[in-house]
Amino acid sequence: MDDTNSLIEQRRAKLASLRERGIDPFRNKFTPSESCLEARENYSEGREVQLAGRITAHRDMGKSLFVDIRDQSGRMQVYAQKNALGEEPFEIFKHLDLADFLGVKGTMFTTKTGEISVKAESFVILAKSLRPPPAKWHGLEDTEIRYRQRYLDLISNPEVKEVFLKRSAILREMRGFLEHRGYTEVETPMMQAIPGGAAARPFKTHHNALGCDFYLRIALELPLKRLLVGGLDRVFEIGRNFRNEGLSRRHNPEFTMLEAYQAYGDYESMMELVQGLVCHLAESVLDTLVIEHKDTEGNVVRTIDLNPPWRRVTYKNLVRETAGADWFELTPAQRREKASALGAEIGEAYEDFEVTQAVFEKLIEPTLINPTFVTHAPKQLIPLAKLSPDDPDCVEVFECCINGQEIAPGYTEQNDPIEQRERLEHQAGGEQQKLDEDFLIALEHGMPPAGGIGIGVDRLCMMLLGQESIRDVVLFPQLRPKT
């Protein structure tokens, strides 16, 4: 990237030439009277405007020329005439490059072909671009450049910009929805002495002044529950989690979670919350409850119908649908054999519940395209939830699956400190995982019964925005640093 080529040399020469004429093409300030879109919407012949934007096209007619400038709102055509600007300014205008930032003052008019345009009376070069832009109309295809230099992607591919503007809208509506329901947004530490709330490998860092190691958080859960103890009855946090694991189409080492906790709620109230939230997001941002995913040719490959009410089915019943009504009556050895026969890969060391979970993850979850609340998971899977009164093997939880992925787990949260300690100690097992004693002490002070949810915001955005890779909903996805 520190390379050079003739195109860059030419632009540097133009910069030098401007400086020789006493022009500084990097201005401190220029105040547009309005955006390009506002100018277009408030068009009247002869109205004077002052606009700014990046030059995205250049059509030279000899003694006059057109350029397109673009700001975030849209595009505006600028018309420059030699006898309107004067000989030397016109010569300078003529040598502007694609991607330069231009400020222009002029009057609005409509061309013969009916396009609203600005006839330039004067102009200012706001920022000279010293490198050529990637493409005029092809767009930028190279995934490596798109991800490493996202700004070029955003300039070249309007649909990419649209995705990220919608992601921003999703986050905004998410906050609005929760605040409207009485939830308070909080911020809790990303650096934790003991990373808890999930089973994942953490990133480690070191604090010099304190002389100790910290871990980047792998979940938001435990600090938020402390706030329930502290009397904040409805809290949520939207923040980054960090997991030191593999990268894939669905995994980025840092990813965004929403977690929300409601005192006096349970897993059922949280199902209502998830359903209401996701429907609100789809309606307010996309204006529809039916999401279509398309391939690169534009063919619809998948349709997700978010219309409520969403299906609710217990984990066991769902497993029986795929693995046989007698699945839970088989012996563990029979289950292992049948799971392999069905096509799930079963590790040597898998415990019995993991065999069933492998069937769920490999054979069932990918088929759950329309929203499905899978309730009552086996208790071994989830140590932070309350046991179900109906089935002591299960916990009062749901996993909301949409688009073949887990999007949102929700629990009736465990608030019995004795029970919680046993479950965590059992989970820690031989791994010598440290218990978060302060969390357990907090529970001993008393936590109200509560429901909680977590939503993987990136995966939610993938589902809502029709993107097949997490890298296409994260502005700066993690790549190996280029040497």
Added chain:
RNA sequence: GGGUUGGUAGCUCAAUGGUAGAGCAGCGGCCUUUUAAGCCGUUGGUUGCGAGUUCGAGCCUCGCCCAACCCA
């Protein structure tokens, strides 16, 4: 970690083991309502990096780097 595919001009892509090309962009010229403007001319390459085979390698072989996809 394993497999597959790919990396050629600023961008998008070509090129039987035999002189590295096109379109666009760029540069120069003509053109005062164009819009993928048009017309004429023209510059631009360490073919990801490094070895090897060969009279000759973008192409074949080996190693490495980066990316995408699939698998673990």
